[in-house]
Amino acid sequence: xxLLEAVPNLSEGRDASRVRELAAxxxxxxxxxxxxxxxxxxHHRSVLTAIGEPAPLVDGLYALIRAAAAAIDLRHHAxxxxxxxxxxxxxxxxxxxxAMGDAVEAAHRLGRSVGxxxxxPVFLYGEATPGPERRVPADLRRLGLAGMAAALEAGELRPxxxxxxxxxTAGAVLIGARTFLVAFNVWLRSxxxxxxxxxxxxxxxxxxxxxxxxxxxxxxxxxxxxxxxxNLLRPDQTSLxxxxxxxxxxxxxxxxxxDRGEIVGLVPESVVLRAAAEALRLPELTPSxxxxxxxxxxxEK
Amino acid sequence: xxLLEAVPNLSEGRDASRVRELAAxxxxxxxxxxxxxxxxxxHHRSVLTAIGEPAPLVDGLYALIRAAAAAIDLRHHAxxxxxxxxxxxxxxxxxxxxAMGDAVEAAHRLGRSVGxxxxxPVFLYGEATPGPERRVPADLRRLGLAGMAAALEAGELRPxxxxxxxxxTAGAVLIGARTFLVAFNVWLRSxxxxxxxxxxxxxxxxxxxxxxxxxxxxxxxxxxxxxxxxNLLRPDQTSLxxxxxxxxxxxxxxxxxxDRGEIVGLVPESVVLRAAAEALRLPELTPSxxxxxxxxxxxEK
Numbered sequence: 270x271x272l273l274e275a276v277p278n279l280s281e282g283r284d285a286s287r288v289r290e291l292a293a294x295x296x297x298x299x300x301x302x303x304x305x306x307x308x309x310x311x312h313h314r315s316v317l318t319a320i321g322e323p324a325p326l327v328d329g330l331y332a333l334i335r336a337a338a339a340a341i342d343l344r345h346h347a348x349x350x351x352x353x354x355x356x357x358x359x360x361x362x363x364x365x366x367x368a369m370g371d372a373v374e375a376a377h378r379l380g381r382s383v384g385x386x387x388x389x390p391v392f393l394y395g396e397a398t399p400g401p402e403r404r405v406p407a408d409l410r411r412l413g414l415a416g417m418a419a420a421l422e423a424g425e426l427r428p429x430x431x432x433x434x435x436x437x438t439a440g441a442v443l444i445g446a447r448t449f450l451v452a453f454n455v456w457l458r459s460x461x462x463x464x465x466x467x468x469x470x471x472x473x474x475x476x477x478x479x480x481x482x483x484x485x486x487x488x489x490x491x492x493x494x495x496x497x498x499x500n501l502l503r504p505d506q507t508s509l510x511x512x513x514x515x516x517x518x519x520x521x522x523x524x525x526x527x528d529r530g531e532i533v534g535l536v537p538e539s540v541v542l543r544a545a546a547e548a549l550r551l552p553e554l555t556p557s558x559x560x561x562x563x564x565x566x567x568x569e570k
Numbered sequence: 571x572x573l574l575e576a577v578p579n580l581s582e583g584r585d586a587s588r589v590r591e592l593a594a595x596x597x598x599x600x601x602x603x604x605x606x607x608x609x610x611x612x613h614h615r616s617v618l619t620a621i622g623e624p625a626p627l628v629d630g631l632y633a634l635i636r637a638a639a640a641a642i643d644l645r646h647h648a649x650x651x652x653x654x655x656x657x658x659x660x661x662x663x664x665x666x667x668x669a670m671g672d673a674v675e676a677a678h679r680l681g682r683s684v685g686x687x688x689x690x691p692v693f694l695y696g697e698a699t700p701g702p703e704r705r706v707p708a709d710l711r712r713l714g715l716a717g718m719a720a721a722l723e724a725g726e727l728r729p730x731x732x733x734x735x736x737x738x739t740a741g742a743v744l745i746g747a748r749t750f751l752v753a754f755n756v757w758l759r760s761x762x763x764x765x766x767x768x769x770x771x772x773x774x775x776x777x778x779x780x781x782x783x784x785x786x787x788x789x790x791x792x793x794x795x796x797x798x799x800x801n802l803l804r805p806d807q808t809s810l811x812x813x814x815x816x817x818x819x820x821x822x823x824x825x826x827x828x829d830r831g832e833i834v835g836l837v838p839e840s841v842v843l844r845a846a847a848e849a850l851r852l853p854e855l856t857p858s859x860x861x862x863x864x865x866x867x868x869x870e871k
Contacts (some may be wrong), residue, residue: 455851
């Protein structure tokens with residue numbers, strides 16, 4: 270079987286019962302397994318992690334986007350995390366048995382349904398980008414909803430599916446295909462948003478930082494804390510440990526200690542193992558050193 | 571099924587083909603799975619990790635001890651790691667489905683066979699100690715072979731099984747039952763054995779250090795390096811990360827940096843996960859955050 274993971278990000282992180290209702294439209298699809306829901310009230314965002322074969326996963330995500338368009342009105346939305354859609358972004362990730370081509374195909378199939386039937390403009394990104402240039406969600410979000418509306422109006426921006434105007438309540442949706450990434454937030458012992466922004470700038474690839482790192486400095490109103498929110502796109506190139514250490518040293522250089530971090534969604538085992546090997550200076554800490562790996566892997570004799 | 575792990579330590583770490591031959595006497599027993607062999611030429615010691623149900627595991631270990639008594643002559647043995655037997659120590663650890671009582675029973679059954687049929691004195695330790703005081707291998711090894719021979723002669727020490735004199739070539743064997751421990755070595759960027767000994771003293775429980783930590787300072791002749799050799803007996807009480815950080819700080823206080831460490835045998839996944847959570851300051855890094863954990867655990871729907 271060809272298994273895909275999908276990590277839809279919902280623009281609702283405060284009303285837990287609404288998140289549960291929306292998540293149920295995805296998990297209610299036979300063949301879809303919802304593995305995790307990470308909600309953040311300050312981001313006003315929930316990250317859902319689901320797996321399934323391509324067909325049921327696309328059907329479940331269609332149901333989720335339709336329900337979110339009815340339940341969420343972006344015109345009355347204010348969260349620390351930037352967004353352009355009620356369901357802001359839907360990445361497909363190939364898991365066991367699947368190739369990137371399967372993820373790209375799923376992105377196109379979902380995009381076509383959402384654009385044609387729900388009349389929400391769809392922008393494809395990552396490996397699913399139609400043109401030669403790989404589109405990045407952050408670049409589209411940086412336009413903001415008003416900027417995106419204007420660019421669509423002026424014909425400077427064209428959706429890959431759906432109408433050339435934003436949906437009244439649901440905005441747009443970014444649908445993509447990519448390899449696994451690690452999403453995590455690091456809390457600073459400070460309420461100074463400028464420090465979080467400076468640290469984010471120092472570590473992110475776009476501004477000359479670490480390879481495969483995307484980062485934003487955010488302020489968490491309910492907790493009066495500044496936060497560095499990170500996507501680590503290529504954890505085999507830049508390790509999770511290296512990113513955390515760099516955040517700590519960049520913050521320290523600005524007189525701020527880091528408090529603790531939080532994982533958003535799920536992490537592959539290999540990423541954790543590599544981080545532990547580095548932090549413990551135990552380079553041989555590979556899967557073959559893990560007891561359970563043998564218990565699972567070794568055939569009975 | 572009731573599964574036990576056994577981690578016999580062989581007093582041979584230099585002759586790889588002899589280690590292979592001896593290991594084959596254990597893995598050749600149907601129902602025994604040999605998961606790992608970690609040999610160290612300076613310690614002149616090999617640590618074997620095997621699992622199986624109690625009966626075949628005891629039979630395989632009996633074959634190993636018999637073969638080692640014929641192949642290894644302790645009178646011509648010089649290794650950095652202290653030892654009292656050709657097979658120096660055999661701990662049994664309860665795994666899935668097994669209770670500590672199963673491990674204790676296996677220790678007794680193996681001890682009786684080895685004592686009666688191979689005429690090697692057997693000392694039971696850990697949870698398998700017959701009396702109220704839990705015996706510790708390090709206390710017996712500290713006697714040395716000569717000291718042990720004298721104590722047996724004088725009647726100050728009595729084996730739990732077998733004769734009251736050492737076996738001519740194989741010495742004695744320590745057989746025990748315990749929970750999982752993590753064995754690892756940390757190499758110092760120094761050849762100064764005194765530093766390794768001072769660090770070992772500072773971190774081990776016996777001398778007022780960290781709970782559940784046993785440590786020795788050793789000198790690795792072939793590599794001209796000092797090493798701190800550690801057993802972490804209760805990794806849920808003192809984390810692997812805490813021990814490594816403490817070794818680094820104790821060494822640094824003596825002007826020495828640590829190089830890298832090495833795991834001996836296998837480590838449970840939970841120990842690695844906890845170390846990563848601490849090192850990365852991601853306290854929520856629990857099994858439910860690991861993608862593969864869900865892929866394995868969640869039932870298909």
